[in-house]
Amino acid sequence: MTFVIENGAMIGMVGLALFFILGTVLPLFSHDHWAIRIFDFPRVQISVGAAVTLGGLLVLGPSSFGEYAVVVVLGACLVYQIDHILPYTPLAPTQVRTAMGNEGESISLLICNVERPNRDAESVLTLIEDVDPDLFLALETDSWWIEKLRDVEVRCADALTHPQEDEYGMALYSKLPLVGPEVRFLVEEDVPSIHTGIKLPSGAIVFLHGLHPRPPHPTHGPDTTERDAELLYFARQVQDRDAPVIVAGDLNDVSWSYTARLFQNVSGLLDPRIGRGIYNTFHARYPLFRYPLDHVFHSSDFRLAELEVLPYVGSDHFPVYVELRYDAEAPEDHAEPTVDDVEEAQVQHELDKLYEKQKERGPSASQGET
Structure with a gap:
């Protein structure tokens, strides 16, 4: 009975791990559909869920190559998510200096x-x-x-x-x-x-x-x-x-x-x-x-x-x-952010996608000054 419970718990943990892995990987694809880009939003929630799931997997103890692989990939996803969030915590240096007294x-x-x-x-x-x-x-x-x-x-x-x-x-x-x-x-x-x-x-x-x-x-x-x-x-x-x-x-x-x-x-x-x-x-x-x-x-x-x-x-x-x-x-x-040639090309690519979309819709499509 204990084996069955532990095995069921491991299956559940692996399922959760795969969900958090998928939520991390999907935004890497260059696709504008909301069902993919929506995973940009819950990085904090995915990080917490991935950390808890990773802890559960380690407590249960992986016993197969597949389970070990899930642990490693989930750990990498957790690090990736934290890397996105960390700049927006007090652990990172501030980008804007705090005003002192009545200066400015x-x-x-x-x-x-x-x-x-x-x-x-x-x-x-x-x-x-x-x-x-x-x-x-x-x-x-x-x-x-x-x-x-x-x-x-x-x-x-x-x-x-x-x-x-x-x-x-x-x-x-x-x-x-x-x-x-x-x-x-x-x-x-x-x-x-x-x-x-x-x-x-x-x-x-x-x-x-x-x-x-x-x-x-x-x-x-x-x-x-x-x-x-x-x-x-x-x-x-x-x-x-x-x-x-x-x-x-x-x-x-x-x-x-x-x-x-x-x-x-x-x-x-x-x-x-x-x-x-x-x-x-x-x-x-x-x-x-x-x-x-x-x-x-x-x-x-x-x-x-x-x-x-x-x-x-x-x-x-x-x-x-x-x-x-x-x-x-x-x-x-302050040190202002700067853009390189690769990022300029990415910007143009994003604007080109809009122009192509407007062209497909025709002259009656709702569009602004672009």
Whole structure:
């Protein structure tokens, strides 16, 4: 009886191991289908599951070549997963220097994907009042949400609103003057993005770009082609910037994905989470399945004063608050990411996939400025 139980336990452990191995290997394939790319997201969950399973296999004791092979491969997968996650823990060096005292000029930003069907506007309004940010970037805002945020707009110096009756409306509310605010459609004609200059009290102009590309999901889009293309197309646009830049929003991608890393290297922007934490923001209602989908990247002109994931406001996303300090001397503190020829070729390959897809759909296909 003991043999039967132990044998059954080993079979179960091997089955789990094969699942975690598959979840590690699938994202290595250059395919945009959501069922493959979705495994970019749960690297923390796969790491924990793989570690527990590996421990179980070692306790039970592998007794055949196949079982030993599973142990070795699972161990390699665990190391691979940890390598992706480690930069987003305090064990790694920070990429953005912490601001000391009052150095630099402060600019604070609250990002909140309100989740369009969510009607708990009171929680969002209370949060805005408590946090009192210089800038409030709201995502998934339909006309109902724009009306509920009317008091916020009245109290602000400037605002840019673009409601949509789907999941892609956006709005920016600012206590600071906006310079040349515009809504652009980078890749798809129904997926907007916000772009504007922000005039600081000193007179310096900082450029803010709010993005919310379509996610890889069977109900939104079966693949990641448009999402990847929007991120990389925009990365090229800010690559040769000559002014301070902040990019923020729900990018529907995790920090450690292939596309996110490529975005950072091409754009040369910094990630304040590196060396500090993962900062999971989605899904707010399922603690075991949370991922860092809401992002802030910025140029080397800033140091970090504060970065925080804020409490639940009825949405499937947690809000994110960041305070940066602009300082013309800050670039001396930072080493910007760089891109090599291979990565440039990868970017072009991703954009070419979008062009081919648009060509197949014909001139009536939904497409933006690309």
